[in-house]
Amino acid sequence: MKHFQYHLPTDIERESMATIARELGQMGAVIPEENEAVVKRVIHTTADFEYAKNLVFTPQAVSHALSAMKDRPVIITDTNMALAGINKPALEQVGGKVHCFMADADVAEMARENGTTRATAAIDKAVALYPKAIFACGNAPTALIRLAQLMEEKGVRPSLIIGVPVGFVNVVESKEEILALAEEKGVSAIVARGRKGGSNVAAAICNALLYEAVGRRL
Amino acid sequence: MKHFQYHLPTDIERESMATIARELGQMGAVIPEENEAVVKRVIHTTADFEYAKNLVFTPQAVSHALSAMKDRPVIITDTNMALAGINKPALEQVGGKVHCFMADADVAEMARENGTTRATAAIDKAVALYPKAIFACGNAPTALIRLAQLMEEKGVRPSLIIGVPVGFVNVVESKEEILALAEEKGVSAIVARGRKGGSNVAAAICNALLYEAVGRRL
Structure with missing residues (x-):
């Protein structure tokens, strides 16, 4: 078999990020500096450069998100996969927690009673407990739709969506x-415009923000 | 806010799969029938039609994989995210188990002692316990490299890679x-040729095979 050069994980990550930055440059992608870490980490997670244009940010989303991430954040995910992908040592360092209510018995019960998806019921549970959470939805459009309803009708204002x-x-x-x-x-x-996204993308965005929040250097 | 039509999850999945099949047809993609469920589920998970050409299969890989999946399979993943993404009810139905050894203390210890990545050490542990497992690697190239070494030097023969x-x-x-x-x-x-792949893709391939193994119908 061929011989592969072994690298330290941090070296691999540094080299990967340099490759991503170089190819973004070659594509002529113009990414505001404050959004760079998020965009690059999503591309690192997917090897898909379409995210350079798919990812959109409300004004100052990243600086607001960083304030939230530094202040004992509660992150709500819509899959256990996204929850599994979030870096726990970094989350612990900021005193944060992550919850996914999708598989909870009371959520299944609520969904059955109200004739909704479990994602809808899980958002109801999350908003009741943590109305100012960071909501990371990589899977269920009904989670986003419910969140929109609660924002419009009940004045719910998450720290970050x-x-x-x-x-x-x-x-x-x-x-x-x-x-x-x-x-x-x-x-x-x-938001990742278009069809693409996923639990891995949701986790990657959380991690990019967490790494910035804790000042992680490669 | 706009009104969304609500759908049952199985309806959404059926409609999504029909869209994927239609667009694959429009692209002129030629996918052998036995590989279709895997290719379509990976596209369903990523919304990325590049997988129609990136995914490659050794001869009869899917029929061999289905035999393995029906016979109390042991699946080894290289991330907890992939483990989280594998459908547990389907896995239970075939009497299967899934393990990820990446975060184990003895794996960290072994990696330190041998100067390897944890992924390498986790493969060593997995092969010692379950040499005929299904190895689902969505993250660590060093896991694949180690598996290749063990196949070449120690005659290890997994059920599926x-x-x-x-x-x-x-x-x-x-x-x-x-x-x-x-x-x-x-x-x-x-194998997903090229740079793309991921824990979500590894889990999607396992799930496509598990759903076929248990005869799940949408």
Whole structure:
């Protein structure tokens, strides 16, 4: 078999980020400096440079997000996969917590009673407990749709909305909706326009922010 | 806010799969029938149609994989994220188990002693316990490189290798290497050529196979 040169994980990450920066330059991508860490980490996670144009940010979303991430944040995810992907040592360093209520028995019960998806019921539970949480949605458009309803009808104002569900039904529309509403209500949001996204993208955005919050250097 | 039409999750999945099939047709993608469920589920997970050409299969990989998946499979993942993404009810239905050894204390210790990555040490642990496992690697090229070494030097023959790490350093090469070696040794492999892949892709491939194994119908 061929011989591979072994590298330290941090060296690999540094080299990967340099490759990403170089290729973004070659593409002529213009990314505001404050958004760079998020965009580069999503590309690092997906090897998909389309995120250089798909990712959109409400004004000062990253600086608001960093304030939230530094102040004992509560992150709510819509999958256990996104929860698993969030860097726990960094989260611990900022005194943060992460919850996913999707598999909870009371959420299943609530969804059945109200005839909604479990994602909708999980958002209801999360908002009741942590109305100012960081909501990281990488899977369920119904989670974003419910969050939009609660913002509009109940005055809910999350610290940050990471709106990156992936898919083919209601996904594009739910992301445009939450983005417009976030801008209208002055809520910070980071959204992956179009069909693409996912639990890995939601986790990558959280991690990019957490790494900046704790001042992690490669 | 706009009104969204609510759908049952299975309806959404059926509609999504129909959209994917239609667009694959429009692209002129030619996918062998036995590979279709895997390719479509990866696109469903990523909304990225590049996987129609990136995913490569050793001969009869899917039928061999299905035999393995039906027979109390042990799946080894290289991230807790991939582990979290694997459908547990389906896995239970086939009497299967999934393990990720990456965060184990003895793996960290072994990596330190031998001067390797944790992914390398985790493969050593997994192969010692379950040499015929299904190895689902969505993250660490060093996991694939170690697996290739053990196949070549120790005669290890996994039931299936899912080789879909994502990234920019050693990733493309490690996937080409495992693919060539799998073909040479008659081991079944499903590999995402190029830089793309990820824990979500690894989990999606496992789930596509599990759903076929249990005869799940949408």
